[in-house]
Amino acid sequence: MLAAVFTLLLALILLRVPIGFSMLLAGFIGIASITGVDPAFKLVGQVVYATGLDYSWVVLPLFILMGNLISQAGFAADLYRASNSFLGHFRGGLAMATVVACGGLSAVSGSSLATAATMSKIAMPTMRAYGYSDRLSAASIAAGGTLGILIPPSIVMMIYGVLTETDIGKLFIAGVLPGIVGILGYMAAVWAVTRRRPELGPPAERMQMRGRFATLKSVWPVLALFAFIIGGIYAGVFTPTEAAGMGVTGALVLGFLTGTLRLSALPAIFVESGRTTAMLFIVIFGSLVLGNYANLAGVTTYLNDFVAKYSITGMQLMLLFVVVCFILGAIVESLSMILLTIPIFFPLFKAQGFDAIWFGIIVVVVTEISFIVPPLGLNLFVLKSTVPNLDTRLLYRGIMPFMYADFVRLALLIWLPAISLFLPNLMIK
Numbered sequence: 108m109l110a111a112v113f114t115l116l117l118a119l120i121l122l123r124v125p126i127g128f129s130m131l132l133a134g135f136i137g138i139a140s141i142t143g144v145d146p147a148f149k150l151v152g153q154v155v156y157a158t159g160l161d162y163s164w165v166v167l168p169l170f171i172l173m174g175n176l177i178s179q180a181g182f183a184a185d186l187y188r189a190s191n192s193f194l195g196h197f198r199g200g201l202a203m204a205t206v207v208a209c210g211g212l213s214a215v216s217g218s219s220l221a222t223a224a225t226m227s228k229i230a231m232p233t234m235r236a237y238g239y240s241d242r243l244s245a246a247s248i249a250a251g252g253t254l255g256i257l258i259p260p261s262i263v264m265m266i267y268g269v270l271t272e273t274d275i276g277k278l279f280i281a282g283v284l285p286g287i288v289g290i291l292g293y294m295a296a297v298w299a300v301t302r303r304r305p306e307l308g309p310p311a312e313r314m315q316m317r318g319r320f321a322t323l324k325s326v327w328p329v330l331a332l333f334a335f336i337i338g339g340i341y342a343g344v345f346t347p348t349e350a351a352g353m354g355v356t357g358a359l360v361l362g363f364l365t366g367t368l369r370l371s372a373l374p375a376i377f378v379e380s381g382r383t384t385a386m387l388f389i390v391i392f393g394s395l396v397l398g399n400y401a402n403l404a405g406v407t408t409y410l411n412d413f414v415a416k417y418s419i420t421g422m423q424l425m426l427l428f429v430v431v432c433f434i435l436g437a438i439v440e441s442l443s444m445i446l447l448t449i450p451i452f453f454p455l456f457k458a459q460g461f462d463a464i465w466f467g468i469i470v471v472v473v474t475e476i477s478f479i480v481p482p483l484g485l486n487l488f489v490l491k492s493t494v495p496n497l498d499t500r501l502l503y504r505g506i507m508p509f510m511y512a513d514f515v516r517l518a519l520l521i522w523l524p525a526i527s528l529f530l531p532n533l534m535i536k
Contacts, residue, residue, distance in 0.1 A: 109404050112137040116397070126443040127386070130393030137400035154395050159388070162348070163269045168384040169351035170260050174216040175376045175383075176358035177329070180367040183225045185325035186211040191233070191311070192319040199301035199308035201239060202247035205230040206293040209251030210286065211326065213258040214333040215358070219478050223252025223486045227493040240307040243300060245497055246505030249486040250293050250513075253475040258286035259337055260354070263445060263471055265347070266391070270446075271453050273463040275347040276340040277531040281464050283337070284526050285472065288519065292512035300508050328361040341534055387442070394446030407454050414455060421459045425469070425521060428452050432473045433480065445474060465520075468527040472520060476513045479506050 112133050119129035131151070139147035158164065177183075190204035190211070197203065209226050216222050226248050234244040256263040259279030268275035301308040336354045339345050345353060362368025401407065414424065428448070435444045449470065456466050478486040481503040491497055520526055 108137065108140050109406065112140075112400065112404075125389070127389035127391075127393040130390070130397040130443070130447075134393065134396035134398075134400045138396070138403060141400075141403050150399060151396055154399065155392050158392060158395060161269075164388075164391075166265050166275065166348050166351040167262065167387060168380060169348075169355050170262060170265065171218075171383050171387075172376070172380040173260075173351070173354040173358045174218055174221055175380050176355065176362055176368065177212075177215045177332070178221060178225055179372050179376055180328075180358070180362040180365070182215070182326070182329050182367070183208065183212050184229050185322075186329060187226070187229050187233075189319075189322040189326045192314045192322045195311040196313035198305055198310050199243070199297040200310055201230070201234045201237060202243050202297045202301075202308055203294045205234070205244075205247045206251040206290055206297070209248070210254050210258055210290045211329055213254040213256075213286070214337075215260075215329055215354075216255050218262055219253050219255035219475070220485060220489055222255035223249055223489045224493055226252060227490055231494050237311050238309050240501070240505075241494075241497055242501040242505035243297070243307045245490045245494060245502045246509055247293070247297060249479050249484070249490050249502070249506060250296070250509035252486045252489070253478045253513075254286055254289055257282045257289060257468075257471050257475060259283065260347075260351070261471065262387075263442065263474055264467065266387075266442070267445065267449060267467045267470055268347075270449050271463055271467070273467055276350075277464050277534060278467050279337060279347065280341055280530045280534060281468050281527045282471065283530055285468055285516070285520055288516055288526065289472075289475075289513075292516050293509055296508040296512040300505075328365055332357045332361060341530075343534070390443055390446060394443070394450070397447070398450035401451060406451060410451065410455055411458060414458075421456075421461060422521075424452075424455060424459060428456075429473055429517070432477065444477060445470060462524065462528065464531055465524045465527045469517070469520060472513070472517050476510065476517065479510060479513075481506065 115136065116129055116133035119132065120126060135147055135151055138150055142150070187204065187208040190207040191201060194200040194204040194207065205226060208230070209222055212222050212225060227245075230248055231244055235241070255261070259282050261279070261282060264278045264282060265275055267273065268278050297308065332354065335357055336350050339353065340347060340350050359368070413419075419427075432444055432448060435447060453466070457463065478484050481487060484506075487502060487506065490502060491499060
């Protein structure tokens with residue numbers, strides 16, 4: 108029956124049934140086959156009701172709202188101008204500035220798709236105006252956008268933290284150094300590409316030092332909000348849930364103070380945030396129902412016995428997890444991939460003694476890579492839908508150096524857990 112349920116799930120996904128409803132239906136049928144129809148209805152209802160009332164999930168809609176407020180306020184353009192003023196005159200500098208600006212926007216966004224979509228409208232016209240190849244320009248935006256789920260606050264980290272009962276504040280802090288490593292890796296990829304093919308990213312004009320520092324004045328709202336949220340969590344002043352509420356308040360205040368956010372824009376922002384939240388919760392409900400079926404069917408017990416029987420080491424298990432995620436990433440979108448794999452794999456890694464925070468960072472980085480893996484990476488679809496006349500083949504070719512940089516970063520984070528755990532270990536208890 109287990110094989111039949113997951114075959115049904117795959118069939119529904121391939122038929123383009125929304126992933127949340129696909130998991131709900133497959134999980135319900137699986138549970139009904141074990142407990143009967145009436146108990147299955149009761150279990151599904153209980154899961155939806157209990158999850159909807161769980162206070163831990165409050166962080167999700169609040170950080171989504173904060174990201175939409177920041178995006179509407181137009182702070183992304185200021186970040187790009189500031190990055191461009193310091194890096195634009197180097198070979199490939201505009202692409203490097205795009206990566207840095209994506210990192211800055213990620214610090215107050217929490218969403219890879221939102222980061223990539225916003226930066227594509229800001230950075231792509233500038234790079235085209237300076238003669239940059241679409242191959243490098245679009246790839247740098249798609250790759251830089253993935254930082255949205257690693258540099259805190261991160262929607263994916265929130266979901267992982269709630270599902271695994273891991274400290275979300277420590278997860279946020281743990282993402283800072285890997286995020287910086289990611290930015291440096293992407294900048295190195297741009298440098299390597301333009302060193303071999305200088306015509307792909309010609310240098311722009313050099314700005315005077317006084318002008319460079321003048322551009323920094325416009326990015327203070329983003330820096331202030333990031334420092335306020337992450338600094339408060341790091342110092343133990345407030346919890347991640349409280350930080351989400353403070354973040355929304357801070358975004359509103361800064362938007363109105365700087366005059367970049369209009370009162371008339373709030374209804375549309377609230378509606379979009381509500382729509383995104385509803386979509387995510389349907390996927391979460393589906394994953395929890397499917398996870399309940401997996402537990403009833405003894406999937407975790409079977410996998411634990413399999414790992415013990417064949418003496419599978421922790422690193423072999425990690426390799427298996429990465430491979431499974433890459434395969435699933437070619438079929439389903441990244442959030443659904445996490446919700447499908449975490450309930451099954453997390454108990455295995457916990458039994459192996461793996462640190463939950465470190466494993467969470469690995470999960471996020473693997474998810475990042477899936478966002479740019481051709482041909483189904485979600486950030487690639489974002490670029491194709493937002494950038495006019497973009498040659499898909501050039502985008503696929505251009506993304507490869509950034510993927511190589513991601514594989515190097517993933518290997519570093521796996522072999523050197525201290526990169527992820529250094530800052531959380533210094534947090535005030």
